Amino acid sequence: MEMNPDLKAILRRLVEMKEPEIVLRGKVGGEMESYVFWAFAYLRSIGSPDILIMIDSGGGDSDCGHEIYDVIRLYKGKTTGLSIADVHSAASMIMQGCDHRQMTLHARMVIHNPSRSSVSLDTLESSKKHDALVTSLRSYQKALIRCYMDRTKKTEQVIKKQLAQDQPMTAEQALSFGLIDEIV
Template identity: 25%
Template sequence: MNKFWQFKNTSEDTAELILYGPIADSTWWGDEVTPKNFAEDLKNLGDIKNLVIRINSVGGDVFAANAIYTLLKDHKANKTVKIDGIAASAATIIAMAGDTIEIPANGMMMIHNPMVVLLGAYNAEELNRMQDTLDSIKKTIIAAYKNKTGKSEEELSKLMDEETWMTGEEAVKEGFADKLMFENVNAVLNGNKLYINNIGHDLTAFRKKPNFVQQAPKPDNINTNQNQKEDKVKMEIKTVADLEQHFKNLVEEIRNKAKEEERERIKAIDEIAKNIDPELVMKAKYVEPMNAEKLAFEAIKNDAAKGSNYLNDLEKDIKDSNVLEVEAKVVKDNSQDIVNKIVEGANKRRGK
């Protein structure tokens, strides 16, 4: 099980409960294990007198929130809730367990009607039962809000119907919090993502977004004047001289890099040029510039071509000289005469 809560003792008589991010990753409806684990962790804090509950969450499972609210409400320690950014939806139910609720002036709270995610096919009777269940859940949430704020059920129901977002100051004014914290929060809204104190919250499930939060700038709207200036510069750049006028350092950097690369190319060619045709080396350096690897490949092809030409020329010379035909004729037609002459000469030398 992945715990979404964290308990820790901060002193002999004080402990902290940290609830950052979604409340539960699955429903506690019908779950006996997870609520029991939460209750055991709370009990294991020992005989504490103070419990600080730190919340930065946009809610989650309402059944988990109601169960945690009840367990905290029944605990004998003095409970101080600190909204470290936002408490929305189910997270506000847990916040109501605090004897004291503190929130930054630019912190946020949001309350709304309970919702259910539907998958599959349902008939009217089944949907009506779901409606009855949601109405019952809403009553339990209103009871928690009413106990803290002192507002009527009608007032609270209307606020939930409207999916009401409140700043920290508004939350204190409406009775959902008791006092403002000294700290401020950093909040940015980017589409359906709300980032508060470096923690991202998904607001996809909510119909409304907080209209008092800074919107993340859109790329198309960033520094419009600068974009127009850059477009004008692009229109004016038609030659290298124009480019150098506007981006002198960049042009100089490009030139220096090109010079360095050319020096390295020539150096690599010189290192292998000893056994290569000088004419081919000059061609590689200046006429048809190529790197050392390409030159080596061209040299191999050149040597192979020379060898092939040499063999072809040799074969042609032999054929043109009729050497093969003469030799064959001598052996075939005059062989006996040649042998007789050799024998005759040898006899003369011996005096016979």
């Protein structure tokens, strides 16, 4: 996997930090996924120190979000996720991968059912393609529900109801629901 020059510069700064922090800001996608992959590879190479992951994202690609979630979840050092503003959609999944989850008082979290923004007319008009899309989204929904159930200890029905609401939650609501551990 080729690393872009901007990513190299960011990782050099990570190497220089005494207490490592990773900032995930902007759209969840391939660039963020690559950054997380390389940053955590470096962190594992130096003994997996505890790390703060600051998150400010309106969401993005659910597949990338799930992969970032797994990288964080499987990391041996302690991970603390801190939402400094928005932690929506795929970013909320990423937050669940952290050992300890924090939000600032003014931050907002959104969890919702999965969607695909770039669906062609061909997909919608072809029953075979349409069915494949629905199957894919249901599969991802099951993964989301499992993740949220594990972290919140809520039932599948409660999680599904919250996903269907697709509304911003305050830090207090996210704490009450079990999506975070602390308001800072």
